Amino acid sequence: MAIFGYLEIFFFTFTFLLLCAVWGSNKRCRKSSVPTNWPLVGMLPWILQFSHRIHSAATQVMNECGGTFEFKGPWFCNMDMLVTSDPANIHYIFSRNFSNYPKGPEFRKIFQVFGDGIFNADFGLWELHRRTTLSVFSHATFHTSLGRAVWGKVETGLLPVLDSFLKQGVDVDLQDIFQRFTFDNICKLVLDYDPQSLSIDLPYIPCEKAFNDVIEALLYRHILPESVWKLQKWLGVGKERKLTEAWKAFDEFIYPHITFRDGEQNDDSKLLTSFRKAYQEKNKGSSRGLTVFLRDTALNLMFAGRDTTSSCLTWLFWLIATNPLTETKILEEMESKLQLKEDKNWRFFSAEESRTLLYLHGALCESLRLFPPVALEHKAPIEPDTLPSGNYLKPNTRVIVSFYSTGRMESVWGKDCLEFKPERWISPRGGMKHEPSYKFPAFNAGPRTCLGKEMAFAQMKMVAAAIIYHYNIQLVEGHPVIPSDSVILQAKHGLRVRLSRRNV
Template identity: 70%
Template sequence: MLPGALLNLHRLHEYGTQVLIESGGTFEFKGPWFCNLDMLVTCDPANIHHIFSKNFSNYPKGPEFRKIFEILGDGIFNADYELWELHRKTTLSLMSRPKFYSFLEKTIWDKIETGLLPVLENVYEKQIDVDLQDIFQRLSFDSICVLVLEYDPKSLSIDLPYVPCEKAFSVAIEPLLHRHIIPETIWKVQKWLKIGNEKKLIEAGKAFDEFFYPRVSLEGEQDGDLNLLKAFTKAYKGSSRERLVDFLRDTSLSLVFAGRDTTSTSLTWFFWLIAINPLAEIKILEEIESKLHVKKGDKWRFFNIEESHKLVYLHGALCETLRLFPPVALEHKAPIRSDILPSGHYLHENKKVIFSFYSVGRMETVWGKDCLEFKPERWITERGRIKHEPSYKFPAFNAGPRTCLGKEMAFIQMKMVAATILYHYKIQRVEGHPVSPRDSIILQAKHGLRVRLSKRT
């Protein structure tokens, strides 16, 4: 089956979805016997629930996952057991402090006021088109760096400066996907020779090191009770592990990776879906005016986190975006003991299991015959509240004990950014510009999202 996969590398997510639909949601992939590529691919919610929740302890990330994502080192994405618990406990304790969300709110609005709005106004005045995906990546990168490192790289400035680390994230995610498909011996040879995709990963790793090491070398000794590096320094020393600076590099890299790419990718697809669904845009604008008490022509006011909870239709539109275009398109696990899945498939120990979160949202058996339609209403109850869906059916933020801790943060930031842009500007797609998912770990738009702006009147 390897030739078929290689022929469809340029449209891997769509190809995988097509195969999964034909296979009832679970498919056994067979590669050449000498390549160690046999794996089970699934988007069955019952399998997701079993592996991510019910039998969680049997499915750590494992050495295979760590090998593929070695660039992230000992960060939370690669961590298992005690190290994972240290990451989660430390991050959660910091995010649970009363001042954290005030700091988050201030950080986002500061970046919108000093970065996003001036850049968009400059684009509008010059009547040029702009890649919204690039804007959102810069915005998210700056914001998460302030939260994690207490440092603003100011990549979102009018001159749109080139920041190597910020761009390295987009470079790394495609080779990381290909490592799941290409035989290990081949990508290891490429790495040794420093050619192809592996050369890109090496260069990305160098950019990460040059950015993060100088900023974590103080070992988190900065002042402030919300300093993340300080909290991890204390936790790491307490666990008697060595190489503190390397650990802080891996930790901050993973958190910035999560904060930059997931939020920016979601906002990109949100504005693309809004552009092709004008009725949804009208409803969001009406909600902004009624719930935030602003009228057309009024001076825009920054709303707080509590007020953001009133934007129910916008929340539904964001959930619908995440259903159709989950930022983390796939996940990878392997059991440490043999297991039988709810779908009836047998897994021997260390059998690779690939979860296509992208495909889950496109299954009629999961979301109904209208699964490909953009319908924010499916997330709103008859009483006008947000409808909850279990994480194994809606795995945009992962599922089970490893559910993303930044879920609430992401919705807050996306609502603030989306409402601000929609209130000020009408987004028009550049005619003829292709928009399709990129074949990478993070579901970015392959060619970005080029748009023109016109003022709301």
Template identity: 70%
Template sequence: MAIFEIFLLLTFVTISFCVMLSKTWKRSSSLPTNWPLLGMLPGLAQNSRRIHAFATELLSESNGTFEFKGPWFCNMDMLITSDPANIHHIFSKNFSNYPKGPEFRKIFEILGDGIFNADFELWEFHRRTTLSFMNHEKFYTLLESSVWEKVETGLIPILDYFSEQRIDFDLQDIFQRLTFDSICKMVLDYDPGSLSTDLPYVPCEKAFNDAIEALLHRHILPESIWKLQKWLGIGKERKLTDAWKAFDKFIYPCIPSKEKTNDFNFNLLKAFKKAYEEKNGSLEEQRNFLRDTSLSLMFAGRDTTSTCLTWLFWLIATNPVEESKIREEIETELKLMKNGNKWRFFNVQESRKLIYLHGALSESLRLFPPVALEHKAPILPDVLPSGNHIQENSKVIISFYSMGRMESIWGKDCLEFKPERWISARGRTKHEPSYKFPAFNAGPRTCLGKEMAFIQMKMVAATIIYNYDIQLVKGHSVSPRDSIILQAKDGLKVKLCKRNV
């Protein structure tokens, strides 16, 4: 047996022993023991299947900031925080000291030169091009028509089918298909048609779920371990490699060829192609750049929106009074009561009148932020407002999930679903600073698609809430998945009944 294999075996046995020993102790604190040589790794291993809840417990006991000590040989030391002052400092006040950096790019290598990995000039190019597209006079017309077309031709027929047949189904899967088709149309000008009654298997659409779980494990495991798994082609790294192949196979054929450069339809990919050509980039580099750009936008468009909708419907299914209030608002603001309760599609301006629904979506984002955590590393040493000293290139993990569960931030009712939290005394939408509510990131990197996401989610949510009664399937457990994107681990199994409206 090789020396390295013996070392790994001894490490595994030692960690297992420490985990078992920890379980036998009756401790009043959830803070992990800092073992000689192994650091706090046994405590992390013990909680590896509930990593977000574990981080929340650590931060609750540590005034919002906790220093995790890894084994001396693994370079796993990290600072974990949910302190709004720290977040404001990292994401805004000292923004230039916290680029994504090389460590982030290693973990998210699958995204290449997309906006999530980009820093400095490349990041500015991404922001400028995306902002120009969203500020175009055609943008909201395109958004409105594309959402309603997918709702009318995809969502309503499949929900009607499930309702008529009284079939249990996974609502999260439906939302993922809906948002995948929608973002592909917006970015690539191509509808893969994954949202239909036969629920076709589209490898690229399903590859996202495997990728996001593997990316979380890259945050937790020592780099040497996940790189070894990648080299051996085993575990979650094998699934990530397969997902990478599925993404490339789907995206590259959608990239317009040089001959079609002037065939400019209004979609994001061609907007980026035009902007890239103006920079005089090489053709081969352009293809790879457009692939990276498309994949990053697809990640943002599929997973964040579908995740928020999933948790919204779980929250209102377990809070029926709030569902009734949302339904009443839809009837009143869209004047459906005067229209004989007949459902109709509504425009972007009308969507902004749905204040209570906006509050419900914000609560979903607060309690279950789609992007559960963010990873930062300073270029230069720094001192955070919490008083913690951090060295250059050290790992800082910001737990967005934990932030929504901190009494110090949201009060004693922080675990309650209260859409009223987001409504001002004058009955308008109440806004919170991004360093307190970072569901769309914070500071200069705040998501440009925030308003687009709210509009899309209101259109989809209002359609379902008004036209259907939703019941959770009895005995079905709903809990967050241990991944970068905070999906429901086993989906959201529901039964639908069409309302008589």
């Protein structure tokens, strides 16, 4: 098995180098961004060439091909797939013919670290996850706890930490700050435990940092032959080694906190308590037992709560910093809607009050459109099917839906699709403009639409408003800010900024 893996890698390398020589000689003659389908190795050389900017390269192909493209992998690797960003296809796959497009066994194989959580779940197990999560999110006590947790972390963590950087006169990585903020919050809500990663000394917590290693490895599992990443896993090298270490960090952090204190067994506002009851009542869940099921559930919720929200906030502040007029408009709206101008005193506001911040909401939507936290989704049909684009799919054909490309399609968003325009989301009458989820799939689409959408918006508005009110933010000159090559669209090198006081 190992010998076969080494021979396969040698063959890939030799063939790729040979083709690169041919490709290089013809490069000046080729104007198309569409990958060449080479003998034996298919379009794998294109992936290897653009793996450092796979999302933007795929978007170029999508724009040139009308939103859908058939990728051909090496003949011996089962890597053929359909890549699409077409809203009509998204609507069909995620809504109209939802039952034919489960996550499937290939998805579970790639995302095996998440076990039997909601990201991997299909059919009855998925229904259990969704129903239980919705019942908790609908509980009034849960919303009260969420608001209290967010503002508590702003007051005891976010502002003191940023003040510390300001006093020292040194730059700060806002992405790291947002990741710590959301990690502490989601741990408190899911595990009833605050790890206090957002403290002035910025402690290193292996579980919190492990998410970054996981999301990079998962993207490479999408674009490399399965035999290659499995060989890496067996040898304990590359991104697979980091994924294994991250898996261990998750287990060591989560398992000790899967506990239930007296009196919690009937508290339906507690996430893990509700999932334990659902598991026991329906006898559905992980075949490995209740404790593992709760570990998987907690990890999935932590992943959703940490990475997606922190990603949106990171890109929001980069977009605001590069479009300063939008910051002025957000400030004016805050002063008007929250009556901050009159008393000149910062005050906390409720999730309901956050709904009045329409321009800030539009800015967040633009951040999500241009940099959707979940950059791509993986589907596979059970039965043969034909998409609205006319592409025929055999059963179990891998379908990669590029949400990143959808937000950057001129055919979908117009000639100004690459511009940051919060006004895009405000109607002529001054209300919020609704866009269908298949055109704006940042929160997924159809039955799998994110249940925490409204809570995410409320939390992001609270954090963004607190920072914008208190600080002027200036990007560190020369620091590169580009998307990462991962399934979660982080800033590859972080977001380094310098702070100055806005209101004293």
